[in-house]
Amino acid sequence: MRLIALAILCAPTVAPAQALPRLPEAIDLEPADGTVHVELTAAETGDPVFPYTYGDGIGPLIRLRRGDTLAVDLTNALPDPTTIHWHGVAVPEAMDGTTWRFDPVQPGETFRYTFAVEQPGTFWYHPHFDTARQVDGGLFGALIVDDPDAPTPDDALTLIFDRAMEGHDSPGGPAGHGALMAGWRINGAHTPLTHTARGGTVVRVRLINVSSVGYLDLRWPGIRLIAGDQGFLPALATPERIVLGPGDRAEVEWLVGDEGFTISDHPYSLNGGATWQDPVELLRVEVEDPAPAPAGLDWPFTGAAPTPDPPYSDIVYVFAGSDRTGRWFINGEQFPDVTVEAVAEGSRPVIEVRNQSPTEHPFHIHGNHFEVLSLDGEPPPHAMFEDTLNIPVHGRARLRLLADNPGDWMTHCHILPHAEDGMMTVLRVGEPTP
Numbered sequence: 001m002r003l004i005a006l007a008i009l010c011a012p013t014v015a016p017a018q019a020l021p022r023l024p025e026a027i028d029l030e031p032a033d034g035t036v037h038v039e040l041t042a043a044e045t046g047d048p049v050f051p052y053t054y055g056d057g058i059g060p061l062i063r064l065r066r067g068d069t070l071a072v073d074l075t076n077a078l079p080d081p082t083t084i085h086w087h088g089v090a091v092p093e094a095m096d097g098t099t100w101r102f103d104p105v106q107p108g109e110t111f112r113y114t115f116a117v118e119q120p121g122t123f124w125y126h127p128h129f130d131t132a133r134q135v136d137g138g139l140f141g142a143l144i145v146d147d148p149d150a151p152t153p154d155d156a157l158t159l160i161f162d163r164a165m166e167g168h169d170s171p172g173g174p175a176g177h178g179a180l181m182a183g184w185r186i187n188g189a190h191t192p193l194t195h196t197a198r199g200g201t202v203v204r205v206r207l208i209n210v211s212s213v214g215y216l217d218l219r220w221p222g223i224r225l226i227a228g229d230q231g232f233l234p235a236l237a238t239p240e241r242i243v244l245g246p247g248d249r250a251e252v253e254w255l256v257g258d259e260g261f262t263i264s265d266h267p268y269s270l271n272g273g274a275t276w277q278d279p280v281e282l283l284r285v286e287v288e289d290p291a292p293a294p295a296g297l298d299w300p301f302t303g304a305a306p307t308p309d310p311p312y313s314d315i316v317y318v319f320a321g322s323d324r325t326g327r328w329f330i331n332g333e334q335f336p337d338v339t340v341e342a343v344a345e346g347s348r349p350v351i352e353v354r355n356q357s358p359t360e361h362p363f364h365i366h367g368n369h370f371e372v373l374s375l376d377g378e379p380p381p382h383a384m385f386e387d388t389l390n391i392p393v394h395g396r397a398r399l400r401l402l403a404d405n406p407g408d409w410m411t412h413c414h415i416l417p418h419a420e421d422g423m424m425t426v427l428r429v430g431e432p433t434p
């Protein structure tokens with residue numbers, strides 16, 4: 001009898017997974033039509049998990065409509081300089097948060113970032129100064145620009161994926177090792193998480209990878225991909241998996257029926273993709289009030305075909321380096337000792353990015369975005385507009401830059417330790433400005 005009682009006492013109890021938190025939304029201090037005014041303070045928290053914050057936890061979600069003007073007053077309460085970079089948004093160079101030609105915001109100072117936004121899409125904001133440490137420390141948030149032409153779903157979620165301090169303190173170590181060790185958080189909460197959705201509804205879900213090193217390889221049954229970095233795709237895609245490198249975004253729709261599903265992450269190596277490790281459950285979607293799954297929404301897909309890949313390049317960037325040396329190069333150079341390539345404002349130069357290293361790199365360009373002409377010789381099925389594109393090991397991407405925003409723009413790998421160890425250059429659009 002005593003043994004039985006003991007066995008009952010020791011029966012394992014399964015702790016219910018925590019519910020997925022929704023992101024806090026930024027408060028608009030001047031709720032007038034056409035403007036959004038937000039105050040952010042970058043400060044230390046004393047919390048080793050998120051040592052830095054833009055407020056209460058990770059940064060608030062800033063939501064705009066296409067054509068709105070955003071004004072953000074950033075107060076720097078950190079002991080170090082900082083900036084805000086608006087990843088994926090065509091802002092004026094002085095608002096881009098980079099320190100190539102502009103000074104960072106000093107401790108104790110307040111700086112106003114202000115610009116109009118004409119591109120709908122899923123963007124994010126983060127410092128571009130001491131970047132790996134400040135981003136990993138918790139300085140990041142989502143910026144959503146709504147398209148007034150898009151249909152309204154029953155519900156909408158924004159999921160920010162990040163990992164705890166992951167290897168930026170050992171840039172010479174094998175990239176991806178830290179990523180394999182640390183667990184993912186979504187909206188600041190440790191996975192696995194659960195979310196309850198109502199049957200018979202359409203949920204629009206925005207996915208943002210803000211990790212400095214980690215790749216996501218997300219899988220669930222019946223993926224319906226509707227948008228990438230720069231707004232809607234030309235057509236619905238139904239891939240088996242969604243791979244998001246650091247800085248990358250995607251949007252999907254969930255058609256919630258009478259059964260739940262689980263989003264898992266398949267461990268992914270920077271040295272060539274899928275690994276031998278088991279998938280990890282990140283988010284279980286449970287259904288309340290089961291009902292037949294609805295049809296997908298009528299998203300404003302254009303059906304645009306990709307631009308044909310021409311037989312020339314205007315600029316070639318060769319990415320090289322290795323984990324062994326921890327030194328990373330573009331065209332044999334390391335930032336800030338770089339050759340500034342220049343293209344005319346309004347031009348459509350063809351850029352070829354060749355990855356000669358044994359590590360994948362997410363190629364990112366500031367201030368302007370590009371169309372993917374081909375990846376390893378294959379054109380995409382539809383026109384594909386991005387600002388962040390993963391280049392596989394020994395891969396070759398050919399891009400058509402929509403060079404419409406003048407300025408000196410950082411062009412770099414978005415694995416932040418790689419960028420800080422040299423893998424960054426400058427692309428000038430238009431005439432040099434004083």
Ligand SMILES: [Cu+2]
Pocket residue numbers: 360361362413414415418419423
């Ligand atoms: Cu890289």
